[in-house]
Amino acid sequence: MTEDSVRWGVLATGGIAAAFTADLVDLPDAQVVAVASRTRASAEAFAERFGIPRAYGDWESLAQDADIDVVYVATPHSAHRAAAGLCLEAGRNVLCEKAFTLNVREAEELVALAREHGSFLMEAMWMYCNPLVRRLKALVDDGAIGEVRSVHADFGLAGPFPPSHRLRDPAQGGGALLDLGVYPVSFAQLLLGEPSGITARAVLSDEGVDLQTGALLSWESGALASVHCSLVGGTAVTASVTGSAGRIDIPNGFFHPDRFVLHRDGRDAEEFAADPADGPRASLKHEAREVMRALRAGETESPLVPLDGTLAVMRTLDTIRDRVGVRYPGEATEEAGGANEPALTPA
Numbered sequence: 001m002t003e004d005s006v007r008w009g010v011l012a013t014g015g016i017a018a019a020f021t022a023d024l025v026d027l028p029d030a031q032v033v034a035v036a037s038r039t040r041a042s043a044e045a046f047a048e049r050f051g052i053p054r055a056y057g058d059w060e061s062l063a064q065d066a067d068i069d070v071v072y073v074a075t076p077h078s079a080h081r082a083a084a085g086l087c088l089e090a091g092r093n094v095l096c097e098k099a100f101t102l103n104v105r106e107a108e109e110l111v112a113l114a115r116e117h118g119s120f121l122m123e124a125m126w127m128y129c130n131p132l133v134r135r136l137k138a139l140v141d142d143g144a145i146g147e148v149r150s151v152h153a154d155f156g157l158a159g160p161f162p163p164s165h166r167l168r169d170p171a172q173g174g175g176a177l178l179d180l181g182v183y184p185v186s187f188a189q190l191l192l193g194e195p196s197g198i199t200a201r202a203v204l205s206d207e208g209v210d211l212q213t214g215a216l217l218s219w220e221s222g223a224l225a226s227v228h229c230s231l232v233g234g235t236a237v238t239a240s241v242t243g244s245a246g247r248i249d250i251p252n253g254f255f256h257p258d259r260f261v262l263h264r265d266g267r268d269a270e271e272f273a274a275d276p277a278d279g280p281r282a283s284l285k286h287e288a289r290e291v292m293r294a295l296r297a298g299e300t301e302s303p304l305v306p307l308d309g310t311l312a313v314m315r316t317l318d319t320i321r322d323r324v325g326v327r328y329p330g331e332a333t334e335e336a337g338g339a340n341e342p343a344l345t346p347a
Contacts, residue, residue, distance in 0.1 A: 001069040006292045009034040009068040013046040017074035021050050023284045036062035063090040078173040081106040088113040093120035095291050099178040104314040111307050122302050123310040126283040127255040129290045132274050145243030148223050153184035153239040156230030168207050175209030181229035183255045186313050188225035194312040196220050202324035215320050256283045
């Protein structure tokens with residue numbers, strides 16, 4: 001790592017890896033120097049596509065590459081523990097996609113590894129790095145809408161996804177919650193912290209993953225959050241935060257918004273818009289910039305995406321899954337607490 005450039009390795013070659021790498025190569029202070037996949041052919045095709053000098057047909061070689069400053073882990077979340085753990089054990093810094101892991105036990109193991117080795121670790125929760133989301137949080141924290149009373153957020157895709165798709169595969173951590181629901185949950189916890197109470201219902205597939213899930217989160221302050229995710233219906237992907245003295249609405253794409261509207265009692269509505277230079281996926285660049293800023297500052301975690309916050313979100317996701325009866329292969333039955341609530345029959 002130099003003042004001019006941070007050297008990145010990319011682990012996995014799927015869609016999100018391609019999107020993030022495309023943004024990385026546009027950043028003048030980022031250099032993508034290596035990529036790894038389970039097959040050399042996939043790694044070499046990805047390397048040729050983005051002009052990456054080194055391609056590895058296994059994860060270990062990337063983890064051991066000492067010329068890499070930080071590894072971006074973009075596998076399905078079922079492999080995050082293995083892939084990120086391999087890199088952390090080799091002394092690499094890691095940016096790991098969300099959902100961070102399958103469950104909080106795996107997340108705690110990765111955090112412990114990072115702290116043991118003094119390595120940087122961050123969940124790739126790009127929403128938290130978005131300047132407009134950061135502005136919204138600052139307004140809420142400063143009391144612009146008074147005390148927060150409720151939060152709503154939804155994220156649903158129309159599908160349909162066939163049973164062979166990774167989103168329907170329990171072995172790959174399939175289901176709406178970990179892939180999509182992590183955003184509404186993370187949005188609520190960004191503003192209110194970890195909830196004290198959780199109730200949830202879900203519609204499960206024949207494979208045993210959630211096709212759609214709704215949860216009600218509660219806090220000791222009296223605040224409530226309703227969060228919803230779906231693989232069987234395209235939702236508006238909106239969010240709102242209501243306080244004792246006003247409301248903030250994000251009318252679309254709440255996790256990478258182009259605008260939000262602040263309504264305050266007795267005042268005209270105020271619209272806050274994203275920088276015109278920011279495209280629809282600019283949050284990926286903001287996320288990369290935050291990683292590089294932290295590395296240059298010698299930080300082992302980002303204040304925007306702190307590890308304790310990531311662990312808190314994973315605890316919530318674990319509890320929701322326990323409530324609706326979703327369990328992945330290899331998970332012990334006693335891992336999550338709380339009494340199960342009955343799942344609904346498949347749609």
